[in-house]
Structures are given as C-alpha cells and as structure tokens.
Amino acid sequence: MEITENSETKTWLGSSISDICKGKGPWSFTINPVNVCKYHAVLYNLPVTLTCPPKPHHSSQPQHWNEDHVRMPYSDKNLYPVVENGRDVIKSRWLIIKETLSKPINNSKELEAAIMKYNNSLPRFSALHYFFEEILSEDEVEYFFSNLLPKIIKLALQLPEIVPGSLPLLKKNHNRSVSLSQLQIASLLANAFLCTFPWKKDVASSYPGVNFVRLFAAHGRPKRHTCVSEKFKCIMHYFRRVTDRSPVGTMTFERKFIPRGNMPRWDACEHNLGNTRIHINSEGTIEDDGQGFLQGYGCVQEEIRFVICPELIISRLFVEQLGDHEAIIVTGPERYSRYSGYGDSFKWEGNVHDQTPVDEYGRRRTSICIIDATRFNKPSDQFYPSAILRELNKAYVGFSSREKENLAPVATGNWGCGAFRGSCELKSLIQLMACSIAGRDLIYFSFGNEKLRDEFYNMHLFLANNRYNYGGFYVVFQYWAFHQKICTPIFNKLFFDNKKQPTIKKFFGVSPKLKENNTPSTSKETKKVDNSGTQINDNRNGGTSECKSPPATEVMDDVDEDIIAATPPEDLAYKGKNAKMKFKLPTEQTNDKMPKTDIAELIDILDRNANKSREQDKAGSFLAELDKLKVIRNKESNESKSYIVEVEKPEVDSCTTNESVSLLNSPTSESKTSKRKITDYFQLKPSKSS
Template structure:
C-alpha cells in the first residue's frame, strides 16, 4: 500500500468543524461592532481604512497624568530627580539618553538607568545579545533594529497625544487603538520609559521589560527567556520595516454576582450544545475564527515578562500586541473577563514550557472585519489555583469558575456567534481537574448560546470520556440544573476527581430509580434581605433561558431548594443601574408560582406540607425566589457606583 493511500487515524470526536460552522467556514460568524461612546474610547480617527495607518485622535482635553488614565512618559508632570538639587522632566532625559550611540548591551543598560532610579542587572539581556545571538546578529541588532525601536518609541507624543484610559475593575469599558499605536507602546515598554509606582504595581501588572531583561536566576528557564526575546525582536523587525495598518479592541467585561445566571434553575439541555473534541491541534492555530480562550493569570499576561512559558505566556509571546494590555488592564476580579479583538500573530514556535523555542517568522492571513481588525478574538479568563485540588469541588469554587467562564463566553451580539475554542483551562500549574473544568466550560457555553471546540493537548482518554458523557447528556436530556445538582452530590463524596464522569451517570440513574431521594442542599447564602431588595420588587422581565421549560414535562416534580454555594455574594443593585448586565433571572420562579397556587388551595394544603422538607417554610420561600442570589458581595470585588454605569444585556441564550 502506498503512503498516499494510508489514512490518518481520526483524532477528534463529536460534531465536525464544518458542521459547527454551518458549512460556511469560520469567518461566517457575527462581528462585534466598534461603536465609540462614553464607555468605548477610540484613540484614532474614524473610519479606519487599510490605505494607511489610522490617524491618531487628538482630544480637546488630553489626560496625560490622570488617575483614570495611564501616566504618560512625556507628561510635563513626569519629573525625575537628577540629584538632590536638580529636577528635570523625565521625557527630556529619555530623549537625551536614547539619542546617544549604543553599541552593546552594557551601554543600553546604562542609557536606561539615566531615567530610571533603580534597575536590576540585565543578565538575561546581556546573555541573549552576546551569547545566544551570533556576532553578526548582535551587530545588526545595535546597528539597525535598536535605532528603529528608539525612533518608534520617541513618536509617543505624536501617536498617542491624548493619553490612554485605564480599564479598571468592576467597569464595562472598551478601548480601541491602531496597531501602530500599540507598537509604539511596546517600543516604550522595551526601553522601560513608563513611570511606575509600587502602589500601582499591586493591581496593574506593568509593561516595562525590565523583569524580562533581568530574568536570569533560573537556569532551566534561561533558554526559554531567550526564545521569548527572539519573538519580541522579530515583532519589532516586522513593525519597524512595514507599519501595521489594522486596529485592535480591548474590552473589559464585568457582570455582578447578582446578575449571574442561577445555575440551579437553568433548563438548557446540555446535549443541544454541539462539541468538537480533538486530542491534536492548538487553540490559536486550529481555532481560527472562534473565541479563543487564554488560560490567564488574574494579572493579564502572567509571567510573559519573566520566566513563565506555558499557554498564556506563549500566546503573548507569539502575539506580542497582547502584552500592551498589561499597561492599562487592571487585575481581574471574580466576575470579570477581557476580550481582545484584532491581535496579529508574528511568530511560529515549537515546544512548551522549558522546551519552548521560536521557530521563525509567521505570516497571519486571518481576514479583517470592516473596522480593520483581524478576525481573531482572545478571551482572557483566569482560573483559580488550588493548593489542595479537592477544594475545587466545593460549591463556592465551582460557582466561581462557572461565573468566570460565563462572563468570558457571554455575548451581546446577535446569532450566529462563534463557538468557544478552549482546552484544559486551569489544569496545569493551577491543578484543576480536567473532567470538572470541561464540564464547567460546557455549562457556560450552553448558557451563553455557544458551541464548544475543545483541544485536549494530546489527552486522548479525555476526548473519549468527555465525548461519551456528552452523549449521555443528550440521550437523557440532562439540563444545566440537573448537572449542577449532580456536581453538588459529587462534592459531598470522598471520590477521586477522575471518577466524576462515571459518578454523574450512575447518580442520575439512581435518582430515576429513587425519585424521592433527597438531594443535599446548602441554604445559608440566601437571606431574607434579598427578598426585600429593590431589585427583587422591580425586577426586569424574565430571560428566555430562565423561562425555558423542562425537557421532561410529563412528570411533576416537587419544588427543590436551590443549591447556591457562592461564599462571596454580591450586594444587589437598584434596577436603574447602567454599568451592570441585567439579571438573567425571571421575576418569579415557575416553581414558586405553582407552589403558591397549591398553598392557596385549602383542600391540598395539608398534603403539600407533608411533602415539604422538614425545615422552616419561610426559608423555603426565600430559596424559591429567583433573585435569591442578590447577596452582599465581599472579597476582591467592589460595588459599582451607580453614576459610572453602562447598560449591558446579559440574557442567557437558549440552547
């Protein structure tokens, strides 16, 4: 048999990519519009065409040294103490230092120290330029590439004359820039020109490359740090030779806990969410045209400017424009995600972690939308790190991860919306369970109305097991609410995490054989306060997902107490709030209405009371109110000021 007739083994399960795309290809999905507003800052003149770089927008009131904006290096308020007596504008020092001839890494380090008070030793940069690169490559760097980077950086007042708004916590805000403006930001980051203070560093990751230049203490990561520097140098070679013409949008999404879906009430049939599972391929290469998940750190970019070299750091290294987000995206809270549209890939690579290597230049042929953005959408969501992996099966942790994934996957765009391209989110160094995280992402996709394309990174067993459990969901018409209750039962069992799929199937059949078997519930997070809140009395109309009828409606099941396990509940907001996503819950639960009709019937009142759990009736009615999750939020999240809010729809889409 000839080699041409040998068929490759099938590595995927589920629905084909062709069918996922409806036979129209990956570019057929809805494009998120770009609309300038109070909550969407566009830093270039519209419309943007590809005839040339977009023209920078000049505002009447530039914000160059403002608490809600990035502190710009060229601001006249950016001062530097040369000595005990002399204080000069830092931008003038930057210009003077960088215009001097620089012929080696020691001179480069010395130049940067003229406008930075304290800098560590640039051991990694010295090693890269004089040991990793050949003599000819090093000479070309100082003769050609570095002068081009400096020229680009010094154009900052021209390319970003009005400043850069910060994307702060607990606000829905968007920011659009040209690729040329982003390249100017990164050139300044490479030369460490952005002013930085310790109190800011606690919540903003920082974009200056000083930490990458000094990442030389870990011998095993010395090589991958050099490979990341190769990615950066190739990026600057490209953008300084040919100015990029496109645009990029950075969107911060925030949904308060009070407006999250009630997972214990959603009737979406999980079998209706199509999935494509593949043990081969990568999100960035094979998920083109889809919503591509970045397995993020809460500080966007993670360790990209240090020793990190796993999924997020690699994605930021091969698409360096993502690194710019570290300048203006504040640390992510529990109910937040970031969507980045339009970033370009510049580098090819092989390996992972210690074996990561830059393998050459990459030409991104992704088509652009009508706004000049490449049709690449990156979804930045941070999973929880578990020091004790068993903790992830607690109710509070599962609902945190569900809410996080939902924020990232939810979209206000009309259908058809792109599927989610994801994988083993939070299952590496963060020690998450692959079985649990795959189910959490499936639930979030079902609630958000998206299909799911899952790349298991070589785990063929997970592909098979996940495929069959998804078939089980479809054949048995399992809903989100049913799976949520089954996950709650598993949390109370002393079973290993790899038994989750089999437990779900067994527990479902046992519940059918024993319909009156009680299900463990936790009620302490529902309080009478939430029933009396203004939002509860003036709730908006029910969402479609919340009104979806159960698939099996022949049997009337007794009302169950919802299992809400989030420990960090949220203070409910008034219905006039504009900066939050409207609640996805109905005004009144169908179960509550049915129960009230029965209670009002004196003939059946006694029998109903006998069927109810042995607990306080007032507590049950509190549980059955669909606004019961409007509790006070604690921890890292903060209540949104009602004067700074934006209308943001969050109706859960139907599966």
C-alpha cells in the same frame, strides 16, 4: 455510544468544523462593532482605509496624568530627581529619556545603564545579558545595536505624535473598551521595551505593568534560561517587522463585567446540555485550528500567545487585575511568530504572515478571550462549590456576548490545568456548561490526550441521550463538595439507575471501583442522538462502556504569573472543614412522614390575599388557614408513641390578612391580636397511646 474504529482514522470526534460553521466557513460569524461612545474610546480616526496607518485622534482636553488614564512618559507632570553640579534638581523625565537614548548604545550593559538613568529602581538585566552574550552570534548582536535598537528608540520617542490622546484605564467592575491602531501599540511597546513608563507603588498593586523589567531580569531558574531567550527572539522579531514596515490595522480591548446578581442560576437552568455541539480534537492548536472562533486562554497558554502576538502585551498597561466576574476580549491581534513546545520547552520557529481576513474596522477577525483560572495548591480543593461556581462564572463572562445571533464557537483547551493543577475532566465540563448557557458551540483541543478526547465525547453523548439539564448536573458538582467521593447507592439513585452508559464516576476516574447496577432497562430499545443531531438506536441490555481513569495532570512549579493578573480569590471557601458537611436524601420512609397539606397552596393564599381589604376577605387569611392545619406524623411500628402537630388558634379569629402580615413581621404591632411569634402557633404534644 462507544468509540468505534473511526476514531483510529481521524483525530477528532463529535460534529465537524464545517457543520459547526453551517458550511459558511470560519469567518462568517458576528463580530462586535467599533462604536465611538462614552464607554468605548477610539484613539484613531475612522474610517480605516488599510492603505496606511490610521491618523491618531486628538482629544480636545487630553488627560495624560490622572487616576483614570494611563500616565504617559511624555507628560509634563512626569518629573524625575537628578543631581547636577552637586545639587538635587527635579527635571522632566521625558527630557532625560530623549537625552539618554540619543547617545550610542553598543551592548546590553550600556543599554541597562542608559535605562537606569531615568528609572533607577530596576533589578539587574541578567536575562538580557545572557541572551546577547550567550545566545546570539556576534553578527546578530551587531545588527541589533547598530540597526534595530535605533529604530526602536525612534519609534518610542514618536509617542507624543502617535498617541496624543488620552488612553483610559479599564478598571475593575466596569464594562469599557479601547480601540488602538497597530502603530500606536507598536510605539507604546517600544516605550515598554525601554522601560520609560513611570512606576507608581499605588498603581503597581492592581496593574501588572508593561515595562519589560520582568523579562529582562527573568533569570532566577536555570531551566528557564532557554525559554526566556526564545521569548526574546519573538520580541525582537516583532520589532523587526513593525519598524521595517508600519502596520496599518487596528485592535479593540474590551473589559467585560457581569454583576453577581446577573449571573446564571446554575442550579435552576433547565436547558439540555446535549443541545451544544462539540468538536473534540486530540491534535492541533487553538491559534492554528481555531481561526475565526472565540479563542480561550489562561496561564501558560496565554503566556505563549502573548509572545507570538506581542501586541497583546500592551493590555498590561491599562487593564486592571481581573475579578471573579470579569474577562478581557481582544479583537484583531496579528500573529508574527511560529513556535514549538510548551512551558519550559517553548521555542521560536520563525516568521508568520498572518492571512486572517480583516473586518470593516481594520481589525483581523481574531478574537481572544482572556479568563484567569484559579491555581489550586491542593487539587481536591477545586471540587468545592465556591471553586466550581467561580470557574463557571468566569467562563460564562468570557463566553457570553451582547450579540445573540450567529455567535462564533469557543475554541479552547485544558484551561486552568497543568501549571494550575486543575482537572481536565472537570474543566472540560465547566466550559461545556458555560458554552451552552452562552449560546455557543464548543471546539475543544486536548493537546495530544486521546483518552480525554474519547471520554469527553462519550460523556457528552451520555448527557445528551439522557437529557440532563444544567441544574441537575450542577447538583453533581455540589455533591462532590461535601463527600469528596461518590457514594454508590446515592449516586446511582440520583442519576444512573438502569442506565448502561459511561458514567460520570468513570469519567473522573473515581476509585475504588463501584459495583455495576445490573437492573435491566424497562425499555428494550431507546432512541439516542449523536452530536450531528442524527437519531440512532441502541439496545440498553448490552454491556457497559468503559471510560478509564484520566492521565495524571501535568504539574509545573514556579510558573510565571498570568499576563493579566487575577484578583486573589479571598472569598472562596476552600477549607477542609467544608468536606465534613453532610446531607441526607429523603427516603421512602421519610417521604411518608412529610405533611400531606399543600404548603404551596397556603403561600398562594397569602400572595393572593395580601392586598385585599377586611371586607373582601375575612375568612381567607393566612392565619385562618393555619388554624385548619393538622399534620399527623406516624412513627415506625416498634415505637410506642406518635406525635401530633396541632395549631393553636390566635386570640382574635377575625384578623385580616394585612393584620396577619403585620403580626408575622412586626412584634411591636398595635394589632388587637396577641403579639406572638409564628413559631408559637405550633406546639408538639404527645398523642394518646393507641
């Protein structure tokens, strides 16, 4: 189905948001509950009233300094060496922090000096100095150091009372959740701003770290000066809001892990890709137009979302780097700032009052899925099977849910594209497949790319009308891995014979242009479906639809790391030697030469008789059936010889099925049969000349 003139009057294609929400609105979908258990730590007391901040939960045996919990700054084991009266003395770091921050601080240089007294291994705060000396006015600087900074310090020093319990670490390869109140998060973030959390080398290698050191020192590239300053504005605005009025809500951080063995078999899935409804919009943003849905982010998008919703930053404190089969789901974050731009053009645009409804647990009905995409230095590497499989599994982990009914759709966009050099076309189809298997609909924002919107919509119709399943489509991805290009005869034989439809080769902008298949369809009229489920008639004898090549991918150099760092994909085979591997599809000639005996029937006999005794079945053994097998292979007419595959009989005909299995599996078996390999039973002999 071609895009009609309707696409000129509206920015979206596919199913409407109202249809996807079934007319009930975006807040009607299922949300994961808060259940206090071994795998879900709740650091506040239930229930939540929303009239005041929830009271903190006091652990009977709090753990503030071990390998399984966050090492709190106020722990009595947090010691720091200082020099007093010419002698080296070990003192409580928390005591030093309180003494240092209780003194007046009038400018950014004094703030840096104060922080260095209890954390002296930090770089210079060049970006922080630039912000206060070059960006803010004198009145704004005066307001911060005389009003806002003392409030931040007070909030930070209240940490022992606000978060008295143990904050567990969300470690690799474990499913675990943590729920915190917004006030607890604010106190933790105030400590992060003042860089009070202890830095340990062994922990820093696997946890991103929450101290604001990277932001304070992020002045390496001149073109990033403005962008970093705008992020400072977002952070200062957040602290202004939470110190003027304490927040009363809560949030949940869930780490999801699915073992490799429990991942979908993408090559064997038989569900129709067209069963997933999609809404594709060239305008709008995930955070503005995806409210109430599961919102997917990665890289630069994630970085922006974290500064307009700074409570997300605290995940860096207790979430270990993500593996290939892991994701983070955050429920309940509040948005504090408006913004414009993207990447280096990011700009803070003022305050936002988040009107998102709150659930019974005190969380805003906003769910964010954090899934880290792979960064490709060579864009063609993303078409290798291991790379595609990694992204499919990563998206599936993020989009899947323990709940099976009334799941919210996924609101996402060009995940892993731009700075990470992913293909928008490939990533859109990967997310479509992951949504389909996870049982969710897809709401896709192309961020102004109308061509991607139109081509993705046409591609979805093509897959739906021709009833392609996941397994068949996954073969296409595998095929690219070996060829790095689409071969006309094989590709058309696999998928596009007699189909005047937008093809995948055009969707990916493959060049050179392939020859069109002009074979007429055997059916003059066929039924198709659009995304709303309505059947439409289409004459396939018409012209082909054109999907032009996608625009060049935006590339950004020296991008900052992910907010929650990902484990480097060391196990992915992205080497060019894989591209040299080839395979051949069976032709009619080779099909004629294949054995006529039903091998599956022989295996059936083996499975059926494996546990039978000798008295039950002597003649039905596996080897006895092999004795009857003769396969004749005929050579082409111009060859003078043909070959016969004969089966040599075992020395003992009466061996039972169990003895046969022993013979196959154990060369040291004490069976009376000859101890020979199964390959010895097949000999290739030349037949007599015809």
